[in-house]
Amino acid sequence: MPFTATPIVAGDAFDQASRIGEEVDRQLALIDDPAGQHACLRRHWDSLASLGWLAVAMPEEAGGAGGTLSDLAALAGGAGRGGLPLPIASACGVIPYLLADQPALLPGLAEGQHRIVFIPAEAAVDDTTDVPRLAPDGSLTGAVVGIETPPDPTHLLLVLAGAEPALLLLPADAPGISARHYLRIDGRPSADWRFTGVAVEPGWILGRGEAVARRAAEARDLGALLTCVEAVSAAGALLEQTIDYLLNRMQFGVALASHQALRHRVAEMYVEYENLRGLVLQALRAAGAGDGMPWREIAFAKLRLGEAGRFIAQSAIQCHGGMGMTEALPAIRLARRIMMAEFEFGDRTFHAQRLLEAGRRAA
Amino acid sequence: MSAAIDYEAFRTEVRAFAETRCPPEIRAVVATYRKLSRKVWYPWQRILFEHGWGAPGWPKQYGGTGWDLKQRHIFDEVMAECDCPPQYHHGLRHIGPVIIEYGSEEQKGRFLPGILSGEDWWCQGYSEPGAGSDLASLRTAARREGDEYVVEGQKTWTSHAHEADWMYTLVRTSKEAKKQQGISLLLIPLNAPGITIRPIRTIDGWHHVNEVFLDQVRVPVANRVGEEGGGWTYGKFLLERERLGGANVAPALRNLQRTRELLARELGGERHRLKRAMLEERLLLAEAELRGAQALGQEAIAAVMEGRPLGLLPSVLKLGTSVTFQHVAEVALDAVGERLAPRFRPTDAAGPNAEAPGIEWVQNYMYSRVRTIYGGSSEVQKNVIAKQLFGS
Numbered sequence: 001m002p003f004t005a006t007p008i009v010a011g012d013a014f015d016q017a018s019r020i021g022e023e024v025d026r027q028l029a030l031i032d033d034p035a036g037q038h039a040c041l042r043r044h045w046d047s048l049a050s051l052g053w054l055a056v057a058m059p060e061e062a063g064g065a066g067g068t069l070s071d072l073a074a075l076a077g078g079a080g081r082g083g084l085p086l087p088i089a090s091a092c093g094v095i096p097y098l099l100a101d102q103p104a105l106l107p108g109l110a111e112g113q114h115r116i117v118f119i120p121a122e123a124a125v126d127d128t129t130d131v132p133r134l135a136p137d138g139s140l141t142g143a144v145v146g147i148e149t150p151p152d153p154t155h156l157l158l159v160l161a162g163a164e165p166a167l168l169l170l171p172a173d174a175p176g177i178s179a180r181h182y183l184r185i186d187g188r189p190s191a192d193w194r195f196t197g198v199a200v201e202p203g204w205i206l207g208r209g210e211a212v213a214r215r216a217a218e219a220r221d222l223g224a225l226l227t228c229v230e231a232v233s234a235a236g237a238l239l240e241q242t243i244d245y246l247l248n249r250m251q252f253g254v255a256l257a258s259h260q261a262l263r264h265r266v267a268e269m270y271v272e273y274e275n276l277r278g279l280v281l282q283a284l285r286a287a288g289a290g291d292g293m294p295w296r297e298i299a300f301a302k303l304r305l306g307e308a309g310r311f312i313a314q315s316a317i318q319c320h321g322g323m324g325m326t327e328a329l330p331a332i333r334l335a336r337r338i339m340m341a342e343f344e345f346g347d348r349t350f351h352a353q354r355l356l357e358a359g360r361r362a363a
Numbered sequence: 364m365s366a367a368i369d370y371e372a373f374r375t376e377v378r379a380f381a382e383t384r385c386p387p388e389i390r391a392v393v394a395t396y397r398k399l400s401r402k403v404w405y406p407w408q409r410i411l412f413e414h415g416w417g418a419p420g421w422p423k424q425y426g427g428t429g430w431d432l433k434q435r436h437i438f439d440e441v442m443a444e445c446d447c448p449p450q451y452h453h454g455l456r457h458i459g460p461v462i463i464e465y466g467s468e469e470q471k472g473r474f475l476p477g478i479l480s481g482e483d484w485w486c487q488g489y490s491e492p493g494a495g496s497d498l499a500s501l502r503t504a505a506r507r508e509g510d511e512y513v514v515e516g517q518k519t520w521t522s523h524a525h526e527a528d529w530m531y532t533l534v535r536t537s538k539e540a541k542k543q544q545g546i547s548l549l550l551i552p553l554n555a556p557g558i559t560i561r562p563i564r565t566i567d568g569w570h571h572v573n574e575v576f577l578d579q580v581r582v583p584v585a586n587r588v589g590e591e592g593g594g595w596t597y598g599k600f601l602l603e604r605e606r607l608g609g610a611n612v613a614p615a616l617r618n619l620q621r622t623r624e625l626l627a628r629e630l631g632g633e634r635h636r637l638k639r640a641m642l643e644e645r646l647l648l649a650e651a652e653l654r655g656a657q658a659l660g661q662e663a664i665a666a667v668m669e670g671r672p673l674g675l676l677p678s679v680l681k682l683g684t685s686v687t688f689q690h691v692a693e694v695a696l697d698a699v700g701e702r703l704a705p706r707f708r709p710t711d712a713a714g715p716n717a718e719a720p721g722i723e724w725v726q727n728y729m730y731s732r733v734r735t736i737y738g739g740s741s742e743v744q745k746n747v748i749a750k751q752l753f754g755s
Contacts, residue, residue, distance in 0.1 A: 003752040243752055263749035267682075270748055274679045278658030279651065304651045352647055359643075363627060 002243050003270070005236025007081070008229050008280060013074040014081075016051070020044070021082020025330060028085060028187075041189070042151035045086060049112025053088075057096045062106040064096075069288050073229045080230030081237045083334050085188045087148045089226035089344070090118040094219045095157060098167065102206060105169070115150040117172070119193065120220055120345070121161035121213075123147060132160055132195055140168070140176070140198040148184070148344070149191050156193065165213035167206045174198055186340035187333065221293035224302045224345035228280045231305055231341035234334045235273050235312045241331035242266060242316045245323075262319055269315045272308035279304050296358070299351040305341060306348025313338040374437050381445035384410055390446040394621065396723035398569045401484055401526040404451045408481030411450070417479045418455055425463055425471070426479045432668050436611060436660075443613035453485040453523065454478035458531040460604055461548070461597050465589040474529075474550065488518040488532030488551070488575060489598070495520075496743055498533070499542045499595065503577060505534040505549060512536070512549060512587070514580040524560050524573040527553055533594050546594035550586040557581075567730035568708060568715035606673065608738070609680030610660035612653050615688050619650055622695045625724065629698045645694050652687045656680055675748055682744040685734035692731035695724045 007014045024044050031037050048054065056071050058064020065071070072093050079088045095116050099105050108114040123144035124130040132142030144158075153172045160166040170177065176198035179191045207215075243266060246257040256262055279301040286294035313335035317324035324332055342348060385407060392403050411417050419435045421427025430438065442449060450456075459478045462470055477483030494501040503516025514534055524530065530551045537545035553560070557580040563572045589597055623646055630639035663676045696704070703725050706716050716722045735741040 002754040239752075247753060257753050260746075260749075263753065264742070264745040266752060267745035267748040270675070270752055271679050271683045274659060274676075275652055275655035275683055277655075278662065279655040281662075282654070282658040300651045300654050303648070304655055307648060307651070352644060355647055356640075356643060359623075359647075 002247065003240055005081070005233070005240060007074075008077045008233060008277070008284070009070050009074040011074050013056075013071060014078040017053075017075045017078025017084065017088075018082040019078075020048070021079050021084030022330070023082075024085060025083040025333060029327075029330075029333070038151060038189070041086065045115065045151050046112055048086065049110070052110075053092055054096070054112055055106075055110035056092055058106055058110055059100070062103055063110055064106065069225075069284065072226060073284055076226040076229040077233040080233030080337075083234065083237075083330060083337055085186070085337075087118075087150055087188070089223045089230060090148065091116075091150060093226045094118050094223040097219045097222055098157060098215065099169075099206075102169075114155055115153050116155045116157050116169075117147055117149050117153045117191075117193075118219075118223075119144050119147050119156055119158045121159040121165075121216060122346070122350075131162065132158060133162065134160065134164070134166065134200060138200050138202075140170075140195045140200050143192065143194045145192045146182075146184075146190055146343075147193060149181075149189050151189070159212075159216040161213065164208065165210065165216070166208045167212045167216065168200065168204055169206055170198065170200070170204055184340050186336040187327075188340070217295075218293045220345050221295050221298045222287075224351075225280075225283055225287060225293070225298050227341050227344045228276075228283065228298075228301045228305050231309050231338050232273070232276050232280050234338050234341075235276065235309060238312060238316050238331055238334040238338065239266070239269055239273055241329075241334070242269070242319050245320055245329075245331065249321075256319075265315050265319060269312045272311050276301070276304050276308040296355065299346075299354050302346060302351045303348050303355070306351075309338045309341060368431065368434065370433060370437060373434055374441060377438050377441045378445065380414065380416075381441055381447050384414070385445065385447045386410075389448060393446040393448050396727045398571075399448055401451075401523075404448055405481045405484075407448055408450065412480045417481075418459065419450075420456060421459065421463065421479075425475050432607075432664055436664050439611045440613040443611070443617045446617070449614065451481075451484070451523075453487055453527070453531075454483065456605070457487060457601050458485055458550075461531070461588060461601055464600060465593075465597050469585070470550075470588065483529060484523070484527045485529045485531060486521055486523045486527035486553075488521060488530040490520040491517060492519050496740060498598070499546070501533055501535060501546065503532070503534050504538075505536050505547060505582070507536070507584070508581075510584050512582045512584060514549065514551065514577045514582055516577050518575040518577070519563070519572075521560075521573045521575045522571050524553065524575050525562060525570065529553060530575065531588075533598055536591050536594075540592065543595040544592055546598075547591050548588040548594040548597045549582050550588065551577075551580065551582050555580050555582070565730075566732070567726045569726060569730065605738075606677040607663060607667065609656075609677060609684050610663045612657040612660055612684060615684060615691065616650070616653050616657070618688065619646060619653065619691050622646060622691055622698075625695055625721075626698055629721075642694050642698055646691065649687050649690045649694070652683065652690075656684045656687070675751055678739075678744045678747050681739060682741055682748070685741065688734050689731045692728040696728040699724050700728075 027040055028037055031040055052065060053075060055064040056067040056075060060066035075092055076088050095118055099109060105114060124142060125145050130143040132140060134140055155172055156170045158168040158170060176196045178194045181191045184190050246262055247255055249256045283294060283297035283301040286297045316331060316335045323329055389403055389407050392399060416428055418427040419430055419438050423429040455478060459475060462474055489498060491501050491503060505512035505514045530553055532549045532551050533546050534549055535545050536547040557578040559576040561574045562570050563574060565572060626639050626642055659676060659680055663673055666673055699721050703719055703722055706719055707725060708715055715726055
């Protein structure tokens, strides 16, 4: 029997997420117009909220499920396998992590009414002019690019870096905030955000100081870890679908799967997939074992995702021949998703740099 | 039972032993990639033997430690981390377990003690000029004459034959049966009349492998392990036991660490700042891969201990780790290659340039190419993996 991928964290949540992911991906592929796609995503966002996904990691006393990292990983894994085009890592993981000490916000978050955009501190293009900063008069100026957005965002959760770190939660419709919307290479919605003298009310500032910066860095690593889980699960499904394609696609009277060149390419994909899976499992275990985020394990996993993930995605496209260049097949949508995962929560050079700098410091 | 073992305490004990009991001059050989030979291995095996750790993988009744798989894995890891030589494997890991499993009582009494103490040195007579990956095609023939076999043929790639006492040898005892069935396993003393050993010059400049010619070599029937015609089964048993070899990534990680130190030493100056940064990045990518392999290795050991099937893990580990090891060796070559590769072998010397410090890095790189060839080449591993993934 051909290869079947083993979930990183198996269980009902994984199965459900995987099923829903496939369903949303299928529906979305049939809709042509942007408004229709948007409505489709919004509908599914609401349904995920009603299924309790957004509250999985929230404490029970705040109405959440009090779930563990493992529960989050089950969701992220299922979403990855099904190709669910919604920001699971930030919506279920990063944002609840950053807002854990904001009891007033949690119910709205859990029920899906607060649809929050997470903007990390590193999201400005130009370090000198664009980095969002608060002026002494309390006004916010700056610009960030390429931020994944949930459908109909209600708030922006903005991490300010630099000498005075801060965590801001801004209403998305506050005067002075403007957006330009895009689709990413994996088809998911994103936006550039510009802040032009936004008058920040004191209540929008959720925290200040080094503790905020540390917490934000941990949240980013949590996002990186969940993205790894999502991507490695997508890679497992992609391998299955590529094998299936090669077994069924006939050329010159034989199945493509009979050609050693293609079989070996798939074997190489599998080795990369397994290696990445090993690292992701190890990072998950380390994250579950201690306090805070095991940044080193996560950085190694994300670095490998950059290398292995892209190899797997590119190989899958190559193995599908001309069909690999179209948007028609779920397999290729998964490949695009894996390619995009590289650029979420720090690309491979970001994580490599962290590891190299730590090595230099230790030497 | 394994719940009762304190693995961390065990690790500490092994580390203390390695650090205090392994002589510095032996560890220096490992740390600087000088060639391991019987001269270096033997005293270390003797120390381990006298401590009761001569055979980590053997049952207690034969002088082994009786350790479980995880303890053995920890032992191997710590040895690598401390630059202790990996134990010479042909006796302890290859023919020893086969004799324990299939040998007669007489053979156990005769051969196991010498392996354990390091007095007897073994080598493997498997490959032949016409039988590499396709080992079952071997043609070296053993003809029965009374209580003896008369062996005629040629073995090749025979590592350490030049310093070994014995060769465990696959020979063809029948041409009638299916090619796997006509093979037997003989234990042949290398001082027997009719044996000629010739070194094979390899690209790394080290002498590990030889051709062994067998010309009417008379071997007592008592030196046959198990049944006549059963050799293929015993050979496969040996390979099965070696399937977890790739799970120990510690030597590769140690090699990576040494290479990182080489970069700091060799490329410390401002002139080499960018070169060093580029090479360090390649090492980091290799480290990420090795850490992934390490995680899979732990998964493999857990699977065996819990009686779950290993599936494709051994092939994945072999295929992946061998290539990563080569990448690391390439980084080291790129650090010293400009200086050392052009001066590899003096025209008036038989071996590599002994006057050039660090020449071992070049040798190690050249030697590293074998990793994707031996023990089931990468192409064979990919065939194995693909067959499983595609279901046929």
